[in-house]
Amino acid sequence: MTPVVTSDGHASLSSSDRKTDSSVSGHEPLSWVSFYNVINGNLETTKETRCSINPATEENNPQVPVATQEDVDRAMAAAQKAFKPWAAVPYAERQKAVLAFADGLEAEKEAFSKFLTQEQGKPIHFARMELDAAVAWMRATAALELPVEKTNDGDKEIIVRYTPLGVAVGIVPWNFPILLATGKIAAAIVTGNTIIIKPSPFTPAGGLKLVELAQRYFPPGVVQVLSGDDNLGIWLTYHPTPAKISFTGSTFTGKKVMESASKTLKRVTLELGGKDPAIICEDVDIDDIATFAFLNSGQICFAIKRILVHEKIITKFRDALVKHTKALKVGEGNEEGVFLGPVQNLMQFERVKGFFADIEKDSLKVAVGGKNPGGKGYFITPTIIDQPAEDSRLVVEEPFGPIVPLLSFATDEEAISKANNTFYGLGASIWSGDIARANAIAEKIDAGTVWVNCHFEMDPRMPFGGHKQSGIGNEQGLAGLKSYCNSQTLYLRKISV
Ligand code: NAD
Numbered sequence: 390m391t392p393v394v395t396s397d398g399h400a401s402l403s404s405s406d407r408k409t410d411s412s413v414s415g416h417e418p419l420s421w422v423s424f425y426n427v428i429n430g431n432l433e434t435t436k437e438t439r440c441s442i443n444p445a446t447e448e449n450n451p452q453v454p455v456a457t458q459e460d461v462d463r464a465m466a467a468a469q470k471a472f473k474p475w476a477a478v479p480y481a482e483r484q485k486a487v488l489a490f491a492d493g494l495e496a497e498k499e500a501f502s503k504f505l506t507q508e509q510g511k512p513i514h515f516a517r518m519e520l521d522a523a524v525a526w527m528r529a530t531a532a533l534e535l536p537v538e539k540t541n542d543g544d545k546e547i548i549v550r551y552t553p554l555g556v557a558v559g560i561v562p563w564n565f566p567i568l569l570a571t572g573k574i575a576a577a578i579v580t581g582n583t584i585i586i587k588p589s590p591f592t593p594a595g596g597l598k599l600v601e602l603a604q605r606y607f608p609p610g611v612v613q614v615l616s617g618d619d620n621l622g623i624w625l626t627y628h629p630t631p632a633k634i635s636f637t638g639s640t641f642t643g644k645k646v647m648e649s650a651s652k653t654l655k656r657v658t659l660e661l662g663g664k665d666p667a668i669i670c671e672d673v674d675i676d677d678i679a680t681f682a683f684l685n686s687g688q689i690c691f692a693i694k695r696i697l698v699h700e701k702i703i704t705k706f707r708d709a710l711v712k713h714t715k716a717l718k719v720g721e722g723n724e725e726g727v728f729l730g731p732v733q734n735l736m737q738f739e740r741v742k743g744f745f746a747d748i749e750k751d752s753l754k755v756a757v758g759g760k761n762p763g764g765k766g767y768f769i770t771p772t773i774i775d776q777p778a779e780d781s782r783l784v785v786e787e788p789f790g791p792i793v794p795l796l797s798f799a800t801d802e803e804a805i806s807k808a809n810n811t812f813y814g815l816g817a818s819i820w821s822g823d824i825a826r827a828n829a830i831a832e833k834i835d836a837g838t839v840w841v842n843c844h845f846e847m848d849p850r851m852p853f854g855g856h857k858q859s860g861i862g863n864e865q866g867l868a869g870l871k872s873y874c875n876s877q878t879l880y881l882r883k884i885s886v
Contacts, residue, residue, distance in 0.1 A: 471609060504770070523572075526568065552876060559573030561587065587622060623645075634656070640812075668804045671701040676710060678696060681712055695706075741769055755781070757771070769792070
């Protein structure tokens with residue numbers, strides 16, 4: 390599909406290119422046997438291939454390409470070539486194309502969900518939720534309007550407009566491989582950029598299929614995807630062509646991305662790690678906090694990673710938490726009633742097991758869990774450690790798995806100080822029946838998102854991003870759109886001739 394340039398110099402998608410609900414339903418379903426890089430609208434394989442591992446069975450997932458530097462160069466050239474014509478397509482047309490892509494993904498929801506469980510490990514009902522969230526995020530992004538700001542100053546009109554940056558690269562982690570790719574694609578594309586997606590080597594196939602699907606809605610070169618080995622992220626972030634890197638992943642890698650991007654002053658959005666505290670005041674009676682610590686097996690950037698409970702209720706609260714946690718079923722994602730699937734990959738499995746090794750080494754008190762099942766698959770039992778030392782690894786680092794410390798506080802000041810005692814600043818939640826008190830605590834927390842009496846609430850119309858070393862910039866909302874744009878200020882002075 391190619392944009393058509395009209396007589397007034399504007400570009401538009403030809404009517405046959407615009408996909409509506411009905412035309413989408415007319416498409417052949419995607420095939421889930423072969424997986425390709427997508428370069429300039431073409432599905433390509435590579436000489437060398439590799440595969441990820443199903444974390445529940447340890448069986449091989451399908452083979453995927455291993456992109457070379459030459460593939461990167463060709464994708465960059467195609468993205469650069471597609472940029473100007475795509476940027477010239479009117480905003481409303483680009484919005485329609487993103488909406489059509491969202492409809493197309495929704496039509497393929499079941500196939501994507503099943504594959505997500507196989508590749509990523511998450512239980513099938515959570516996989517379906519990821520797909521629903523991906524579709525909703527794309528639709529919400531497409532519904533946003535980029536403002537043109539105007540001011541008058543005497544004889545001058547001053548206009549601020551937002552123009553696309555050029556070629557973007559979207560680097561995606563393995564915990565929400567579809568959701569996080571769609572968020573990057575929608576924001577980049579609606580604002581008139583082109584984008585190359587790099588899925589995680591641990592979950593490459595779903596991301597490849599997503600971009601294969603996107604070819605039905607966008608011209609060649611507008612949305613591309615490359616799967617590869619550990620070299621690929623470096624090649625993409627060093628490459629001189631991109632104007633922007635949108636990275637979601639660990640703080641450790643985020644720093645490397647920023648360093649590579651600095652060579653040509655690429656814009657960066659960095660969505661990084663977190664160590665979210667939940668502050669539980671003494672006036673609440675809740676036992677389902679465990680849900681927010683153990684969903685996706687704890688592999689969520691803004692999962693609760695420290696539970697801070699008022700000392701007056703800590704024993705009662707701990708007992709309720711233990712009871713709730715014991716009821717959470719661990720298993721393969723298609724088994725009935727499973728809440729925790731396996732940890733996603735062997736590297737992560739070994740890392741999380743390292744925190745279990747600390748239990749014996751540091752004589753930690755286990756409230757629940759503490760021993761892992763063994764056998765096939767990267768399964769970890771949800772575990773709560775009762776009041777470890779404030780400087781223990783479990784309190785300071787992000788395990789990114791289902792093990793969480795339970796800590797206590799005596800005053801609100803102490804809770805705030807403990808909550809902020811981290812170089813992360815992604816999210817936090819405050820739980821209290823006294824809303825004024827909860828709000829007062831919330832305002833003193835150094836985090837990009839703070840919830841009161843809830844956690845995980847996410848509205849794609851609102852900005853999301855980290856304070857401190859949890860990131861730079863925002864995704865979602867108008868701030869997310871503007872992160873793919875340059876601002877241009879025009880001073881228009883009228884003179885009489
Ligand atoms: P990771 O940093 O290991 O990898 C993320 C991506 O970066 C992968 O695609 C990887 O291949 C790529 N990569 C690795 N080295 C690179 C390099 N030198 N240059 C460019 N790219 C490179 O992270 P992960 O283990 O996949 O994901 C888990 C982390 O992501 C956790 O810390 C989690 O908190 C964070 N995360 C943050 C958010 C957020 O929105 N803030 C969301 C999800 C996950």
